[in-house]
Amino acid sequence: MTTVDVIVVGAGPTGLMTAAELTLAGARPMVLDTLPERNPMSRAGVIHSRTAELFDHRGLLEPLLATGDFPRTEIGHFAGLPVDYRVWPTRHPAYNVPQGKIEEFLEARLVGGGVPVLRRQQVVNMTADADGVTVTAHGRDGVVRHRGHYLVAADGGRSTIRKILGLDFPGRRGTSxxxxxxxxxxxxxxxxxxxxxxxxxxxxxxxxxxxxxxxxxxxxxxxxxxxxxxxxxxxxxxxxxxxxxxxxxxxxxxxxxxxxDSARQITAYRVGRVFFVGDAAHIHLPLAGQGVNTGLGDAFNLGWKLAGAVHGWAPDGLLDTYHTERHPVGARVLANTQTQGLLMDWAGTDNPDLPAARGLLAELLRVPEAMRWMAGMMTGLGIRYDIAGAAEDPLVGMRMPEFDVTVDGERHRAHSLLYSGRGLLLDFTRSEQFSPHARLWADRIDHIHAVPHEDIPTRGMLVRPDGYVCWTSGLQDLGNALRSWFGAPNDDLVARDYPAFQ
Ligand SMILES: Cc1cc2nc3c(=O)[nH]c(=O)nc-3n(C[C@H](O)[C@H](O)[C@H](O)COP(=O)(O)OP(=O)(O)OC[C@H]3O[C@@H](n4cnc5c(N)ncnc54)[C@H](O)[C@@H]3O)c2cc1C
Structure with missing residues (x-):
């Protein structure tokens, strides 16, 4: 029996990305998939702005785009009505990258990095106990068992893991x-x-x-x-x-x-040591790349948190934030694809009132705020997590904005400061006021003094590994934010340098 930190069932885009994030964060995943090779069928064909940014946070966007000729798209659509992505400031519009290219790219990186991506491994059973999960798979060499501390179910819309656990997949069946x-x-x-x-x-x-x-x-x-x-x-x-x-x-x-056009979503994204991501957690009409992009968003949200649990520093409740943050995002995607299906008359009802509804929506989209809302939803740039402090500071809960900074005399894109996959304390103060805290979490976050090239309304921000702002200098208690997202401070340092913290 092989033992790893995390067993990822499913080598679709979501499972592969989750494994990549775990690996970057120093955890040992294993990926199992039934298929002898990648599914060659053309499926989704676009990565939206937020997904492009997430790839960029890891230094993966340029290498991915270098694998082919993928046109940029600045105008997308909602139910066929134009949506202008440029209303959100970002370097990255959407790119027309076929899903198969993303899978090929991620799988090659994982395999090249020595991560086991085992094919012809059909998972047929799993059991969970207090210490971990055991998976039974049918493979080339007969029945094999694998053991992990956690399991990520990335096994698609018909998820075997969901069925083994007897979980409902509430929603509605396909009408067409x-x-x-x-x-x-x-x-x-x-x-x-x-x-x-x-x-x-x-x-x-x-x-x-x-x-x-x-x-x-x-x-x-x-x-x-x-x-x-x-x-x-x-x-x-x-x-x-x-x-x-x-x-x-x-x-x-x-x-x-x-x-x-089935529309279903699992009720709990976490069941003990098992986490559901991608289509295993939500299915809907596959429109405008929403499936792949939502799955990749799930992977970026979960990866670092799960790695924190593997390393033993994840604070209480961190793993549960995967559900509380991503379930609403999935529910919104179901609502948006159901609405699009209706307005596009996917089911071919020939409803004579549809042109009127489409006309009104087209008119509404001429209102700048409405277009911004719509583009934020379709690109993922509008996602805002419910993070403490969000009510006081508009930056908190949002993605770190795109801007350039000078660090040690060199110009960088702020987004590139997350390549390490660690937390980031971006400090604009030219002082050492945040340093005592930063030192105590130095094994989990990078503290970087930087001079922003545009007006960023804060003296410093704490950014999670997935690029979301979880504290700004306007909120005072940096220590609390660090504890909430990165666990207890390093004990040895506390004992040596800050006995008063004990
Ligand atoms: C024909 C088709 C066309 C599509 N077109 C679009 C489109 O135009 N736009 C769009 O946005 N989306 C489209 N989609 C949807 C999109 O492909 C999915 O949203 C996306 O693949 C979800 O990724 P995932 O990694 O979560 O799951 P999947 O890609 O489904 O990956 C799941 C993996 O788990 C493996 N697996 C399943 N069960 C087991 C098991 N028991 N043991 C081991 N491995 C297992 C499977 O072999 C598979 O490789 C399309 C889907 C299909 C099928």
Missing amino acids: TSVTAETVLAGPGSTRQGLMRGRSGHWAIQFPLEERVRRLVVSGPGPAVPKDAEVTADELRAALYAVYGDEVELVGIRRAARID
Whole structure:
């Protein structure tokens, strides 16, 4: 039996990112996946601004973008209505990076760094006790057992771990099923871009994937079809005819799958030593990259906290903040994708009132504050965690803003100061007033004196490893914030330098 700190079940984007974060923070994860190789099907195709920033916090964005030619997108959409991402100041708009590229990149880094990413390992059982979890998997070499202190269930929408634990996945079942396919098309309509509506609620979206291959999504009225039911060429031909008439001919299908608009979310993201991330925790209509981006956000939120528990410094309650912070984000994504599905008439109802609803929303989005709210939701830049002090300081609970700083005479991007994956005490004071505290947590945070290149309304800020501000100088008690997020101070130093703290 192999023993590691954390067993991650599932080598999709969320599981791989969680493992990467754990590794950076010095914990030892192992990733298990049923599939012999990565899923080749084209799925999500965008990383939003906040995800791009999170990759950038780790120095991973540039290397990821260097693996291909991924266009930047400054105008996104909500239910097909334009959303201007530029209303949020960030260096990073969205990038059109296919999900498979993210997986390939992360898996190569993990494997290159010696992290076990074991394929052909289907997890069939798990038990938890006071000290850890034991997982049983069926693999190439028969039945194997793995032991870890914690388990991260990143095993997708049909999560085996959820089922083993007998957990509900409340929400609603799919009302319509669409087909997404990688196709070769011919005919005058085969180079059309985007959404096209046909007769009686049928619609199609197509866009180029690679040379000659086009991604096609088709749907229409009718009851939900089981997701496992095989997609046939005849069915795709009928769907194309209903939208394009004779203008598009199906020449071939490379891959096809069904997706539906089920909307479900697990009630508790943490069950003892088990944590649910990504699609294992929330499923919804896969629109505009919301699934992948939310899963990656889960991974960044959980990774450092779990590593803190592995190292023994996580304060009481830190692991529970994973649920309290990420469950509302997931619920918001369900609400936004359900609303989009309705406004886009995903189910093909041909409801005559929809154009009026879309028109009103388009008008609302002309109000700058409404556009900012919408862009904040779609890009993830508007996420604000409920962190003590948020009521007093608008920076607290938000992501660290993008700005440049000078440190020891050199110009840096503040975001790059998080490459280490540790906490950051960014100190603009040119004094030693924060140093006594900083020294006591020096094994968990970097204390950096910096001169900001723009007007940042604080003399210092404490930033969590995932880039969220959890204290500013306006809030007084730095020691409390450090204890809340980074645990008790280093005992040896307290005894030696600050006996009064004991
Ligand atoms: C056909 C298709 C098209 C999609 N298109 C879009 C899109 O256009 N836009 C969008 O935003 N999203 C899209 N999605 C959704 C998006 O792909 C998911 O949100 C995303 O993959 C979630 O990542 P994840 O890592 O949480 O889970 P997954 O990517 O599902 O990864 C889960 C992993 O767990 C493994 N696993 C499962 N059970 C076990 C087990 N018992 N033991 C070991 N391993 C196990 C699986 O093999 C899999 O590799 C699409 C999904 C599909 C299927």
